[in-house]
Amino acid sequence: DFLARLGHEPVRRSGNELWYIAPYRGERTPSFRVNVAKQLWYDFGLGKGGDIFTLAGEFLQSNDFMEQAKFIAEAANMTVTGWEKPAYLPKPTEPVFEDVEVIPLLRSPLTDYLAERGIPIVIASRHCCRLNYGMRGKRYFAVGFPNMAGGYEVRSRYFKGCIPPKSIxxxxxxxxxxxxxxxxxxxxxxxxxxxxxxxxxxxxxxxxxxxxxxxxxxxxxxxxxxxxxxxxxxxxxxxxxxxxxxxxxxxxxxxxxxxxxxxxxxxxxxxxxxxxxxx
Missing domain, CATH: 3.40.1360.10 (Dna Topoisomerase Vi A Subunit; Chain: A, domain 2)
Known part of the structure; x- marks a missing residue:
């Protein structure tokens, strides 16, 4: 969630591990891993890892715990009286959806995912669609839920986002x-x-x-x-x-x-x- 608020989404998932393009340095092959069960990260490119506070420290280039905590609070839009804003806060960037295709939601791994959450296909297919889309040169598919402005809420087992515009x-x-x-x-x-x-x-x-x-x-x-x-x-x-x-x-x-x-x-x-x- 912290990384998503900063505009970084996982490239792939393997079990409890999410793989990212390193969020604070340039690279082409994802070498930044997050273990969602342990809530720990590890950057194989740097040979460093830790918890959410040490990750905030990498963004800030600071070992000061209070500065790290402030940074996390700002990213989560928390209002904490008496705290000054951190010196650096990356501007969140929305993922760019390419070549979006909207088709009916038929039986597939997407409906299996919804069934695991208690939603039967007969109801899901009535209100949702399937979205096929590209992102960073790769193709994905997800459940789409339309909003009143022409955008879609996007959800799959591995991704949660929105194809803008965001609306009700x-x-x-x-x-x-x-x-x-x-x-x-x-x-x-x-x-x-x-x-x-x-x-x-x-x-x-x-x-x-x-x-x-x-x-x-x-x-x-x-x-x-x-x-x-x-x-x-x-x-x-x-x-x-x-x-x-x-x-x-x-x-x-x-x-x-x-x-x-x-x-x-x-x-x-x-x-x-x-x-x-x-x-």
């Missing part, structure tokens, strides 16, 4: 106006609620990023009831508070459904697993 997604229940809208942070949670069959006749709005709350405001103004299925973390609570501040009693927190889980998809996976165990 609105899924209408039908052509008849409805008085209720359900709000989700990401499309996996939206697919989860459809799988659980609890949308009723409500429209569904997917933020695709909590930074898109303001973009959603104009659409939500027309609904008398707003049900929120946001993540049960600090960012989700802040977003819920912002919506309550704007819409008051029209907003209902629906996260009690997945109490004990981080989000709705985690709850769906747990529910699916329990059903299989019972059977």
């Amino acid at each position: 997604s609105l899924v209408k229940a039908n052509d008849i106006p409805t008085g209720e809208c359900l709000v989700f942070e990401g499309f996996m949670d939206f697919l989860s609620v459809v799988t659980l069959g609890i949308t009723g006749n409500a429209d569904c709005l997917v933020l695709n990023s909590l930074a898109n709350v303001e973009k959603a405001a104009g659409l939500l103004d027309g609904y008398g009831r707003i049900g929120c299925f946001l993540d049960r973390d600090e960012a989700g609570r802040r977003t819920l508070a912002a919506l309550v501040g704007r819409y008051g009693e029209r907003v209902t927190d629906r996260s009690s459904l997945y109490d004990g889980c981080k989000d709705l998809n985690e709850y769906l996976q747990l529910t699916t697993k329990n059903k299989k165990t019972t059977i």
Whole structure:
């Protein structure tokens, strides 16, 4: 996540290991490895490695722990009172998607991945597509979820990103106006609620990023009831508070459904697993 916020995405994955083009020096062959299980990195080109703090130190060329911590906090958009901004913070760069092809989502390793997350193909294929695209001279494929600006949220077992422009997604229940809208942070949670069959006749709005709350405001103004299925973390609570501040009693927190889980998809996976165990 730290590397992604700085604009660096893995070139390939092997088990628990992600391989990158070294993020702080030039090279053609990826020699920078991250072990996601151990949360450690190693640069074979330099013969150095460590944890997230030592990695921040490589960017800063500093062994000062507080400077490293400040750098990580800035990359994560954390506001920490009394800290000055680090002297150097690389500007995040979005990955460049080339020759994007949008085709129907049929049975494939992508639908197997979604099934592992509790999403059946009949629901996934209704709301998602398959994206074939190039990046840095190589071809990839992923699940695509369209937004209202013509962009796509991109997700696979190994990649999470967005084909710009970034925006919200609105899924209408039908052509008849409805008085209720359900709000989700990401499309996996939206697919989860459809799988659980609890949308009723409500429209569904997917933020695709909590930074898109303001973009959603104009659409939500027309609904008398707003049900929120946001993540049960600090960012989700802040977003819920912002919506309550704007819409008051029209907003209902629906996260009690997945109490004990981080989000709705985690709850769906747990529910699916329990059903299989019972059977």
